Amino acid sequence: MSRYFGIVVIFPCLLIIIYLVSFLNYKAEARREILTIRADAAADRATEAALIEAQLNAHVDSYGTTIINPEYSWQVYRSVFLKSWNTGGQKVEAMMDAWVPAMLIAVNDGYYMRMVTSDGTTYQIGGNPNSVMRYRFSQKIPYARVVGGEYVADTLNGSYIYSYTQGFGAQVRGIHTPVDDTPGGIHDGRAIVGELVGAMSYMVELANDNNNKWITQFYLPRQFLDDTLYSAVTFKGMTVMCLIQGFDLLSHDKLEVHSIAASQMVAAKQVVCYTRSGRNYYAYISDYVPGSYQVIVSSAEEAARLGFNPDPLYF
Amino acid sequence: MTSFPLKLVGAILTVLLLIFVPIVTAVEKTDIGIERTAWNCLQNYTDIIADKGRITSDDYDKFMLKLGSTGLAWKVTVTVDSRRVYAGSVLGQMEVRHVTTHVYKSDSGGILNTNEALRKGDIVTVSIESLNKTAGQQLTENILKIWTAPSEMSLAAMVRNDG
Numbered sequence: 001m002s003r004y005f006g007i008v009v010i011f012p013c014l015l016i017i018i019y020l021v022s023f024l025n026y027k028a029e030a031r032r033e034i035l036t037i038r039a040d041a042a043a044d045r046a047t048e049a050a051l052i053e054a055q056l057n058a059h060v061d062s063y064g065t066t067i068i069n070p071e072y073s074w075q076v077y078r079s080v081f082l083k084s085w086n087t088g089g090q091k092v093e094a095m096m097d098a099w100v101p102a103m104l105i106a107v108n109d110g111y112y113m114r115m116v117t118s119d120g121t122t123y124q125i126g127g128n129p130n131s132v133m134r135y136r137f138s139q140k141i142p143y144a145r146v147v148g149g150e151y152v153a154d155t156l157n158g159s160y161i162y163s164y165t166q167g168f169g170a171q172v173r174g175i176h177t178p179v180d181d182t183p184g185g186i187h188d189g190r191a192i193v194g195e196l197v198g199a200m201s202y203m204v205e206l207a208n209d210n211n212n213k214w215i216t217q218f219y220l221p222r223q224f225l226d227d228t229l230y231s232a233v234t235f236k237g238m239t240v241m242c243l244i245q246g247f248d249l250l251s252h253d254k255l256e257v258h259s260i261a262a263s264q265m266v267a268a269k270q271v272v273c274y275t276r277s278g279r280n281y282y283a284y285i286s287d288y289v290p291g292s293y294q295v296i297v298s299s300a301e302e303a304a305r306l307g308f309n310p311d312p313l314y315f
Numbered sequence: 316m317t318s319f320p321l322k323l324v325g326a327i328l329t330v331l332l333l334i335f336v337p338i339v340t341a342v343e344k345t346d347i348g349i350e351r352t353a354w355n356c357l358q359n360y361t362d363i364i365a366d367k368g369r370i371t372s373d374d375y376d377k378f379m380l381k382l383g384s385t386g387l388a389w390k391v392t393v394t395v396d397s398r399r400v401y402a403g404s405v406l407g408q409m410e411v412r413h414v415t416t417h418v419y420k421s422d423s424g425g426i427l428n429t430n431e432a433l434r435k436g437d438i439v440t441v442s443i444e445s446l447n448k449t450a451g452q453q454l455t456e457n458i459l460k461i462w463t464a465p466s467e468m469s470l471a472a473m474v475r476n477d478g
Binding site for chain 2: 009012013015016019023027030034037038041042045046048049052053056057072076079080081083084085086269280300301303304305306307308309310315
């Protein structure tokens with residue numbers, strides 16, 4: 001009787017153990033899934049924020065070159081991402097610096113790469129070299145290729161400036177020439193995108209070379225490269241591509257997300273610049289109570305560059 | 316007589332398998348559903364503010380209503396960091412800063428009679444925190460005596476259009 005009952009007891013015990021193990025596994029999976037969804041959403045919005053910031057602070061100089069301050073975009077990216085986890089502070093920001101091995105901001109006529117660099121070499125007592133690695137943005141790299149012996153500087157919107165070499169310099173020969181968008185042609189959209197994707201891979205490679213711990217090595221999946229390539233070909237404006245890999249701040253699980261954001265043109269909004277009480281201020285023309293002004297510009301950034309600050313009456 | 320302890324164990328196992336296990340499974344599944352629903356509401360509301368460039372009482376009320384469908388009470392905080400562009404130290408340069416200008420908290424009245432226009436480039440952050448515990452959390456705390464943290468989520472986005 002007792003032997004029979006023993007078997008009857010063992011069976012439900014096993015059932016309960018199996019149930020507990022599978023249920024805990026299911027719960028952990030569900031938790032990981034929601035964290036990944038949150039990380040994806042945070043990264044998408046951060047990338048989009050970086051793009052909007054790049055759009056807002058971009059300006060075109062007298063040579064027709066698009067200039068942005070990519071560091072502002074990075075700061076906004078980091079800030080928006082960390083706000084989504086309700087955290088911040090210098091320590092977390094420093095951690096986050098190393099979590100983003102590849103960030104690229106592509107403008108009309110070139111791109112900026114955020115990559116790991118050595119911040120000089122210092123010598124400790126005993127003579128051991130100690131270099132500090134940090135991430136910073138490159139200068140703008142033009143979409144330059146050689147086609148038929150000529151240097152071609154492509155632009156994302158289809159027009160291009162092409163030139164020929166003259167000694168060490170390149171001379172501009174024409175702008176806004178009709179587009180020949182055939183593969184390998186004078187304006188090859190895929191060549192630009194290929195260059196951007198290559199730059200992303202290079203940044204990851206560089207970060208891995210400077211990172212000896214195998215557990216924190218970065219990995220750029222093939223699917224992301226293909227998706228990026230596929231979707232980026234249709235871009236007609238500014239683009240931000242980003243790869244983030246690290247440990248999420250809640251469960252210490254490893255997370256990997258990649259996001260991409262693209263934009264078109266930004267509508268200008270007129271800004272009035274004026275002097276009040278001996279100080280230089282600016283305000284949007286729609287807010288400004290009619291009065292005397294010095295100049296009207298097309299953005300707050302332009303007003304700031306002219307030495308005007310936001311008027312506390314309107315901001 | 317010797318079979319009495321085994322009978323007791325058998326009875327306990329029966330209770331566990333037939334009552335406790337199905338209850339815990341159902342409750343935990345509901346908890347996961349609550350978390351997903353709350354996250355979807357949070358994401359939608361953040362995107363509504365970012366797209367419209369406006370914080371309105373109407374949108375807030377709808378958001379609170381949807382959030383209430385989870386069966387929990389939530390503390391909601393909406394924070395706006397406005398983008399300010401200042402002149403740089405040198406002519407031709409500029410400096411971008413984000414300054415916290417608005418904080419709306421549900422426990423201080425929330426967003427009442429408000430139609431606040433935001434500007435493109437401002438950062439809006441919506442945070443939610445559950446004020447009471449789910450059934451699953453209560454079971455864990457009362458039976459297993461393990462403290463569980465309240466559900467807490469945030470999402471930030473940059474305003475996409477002028478309001």
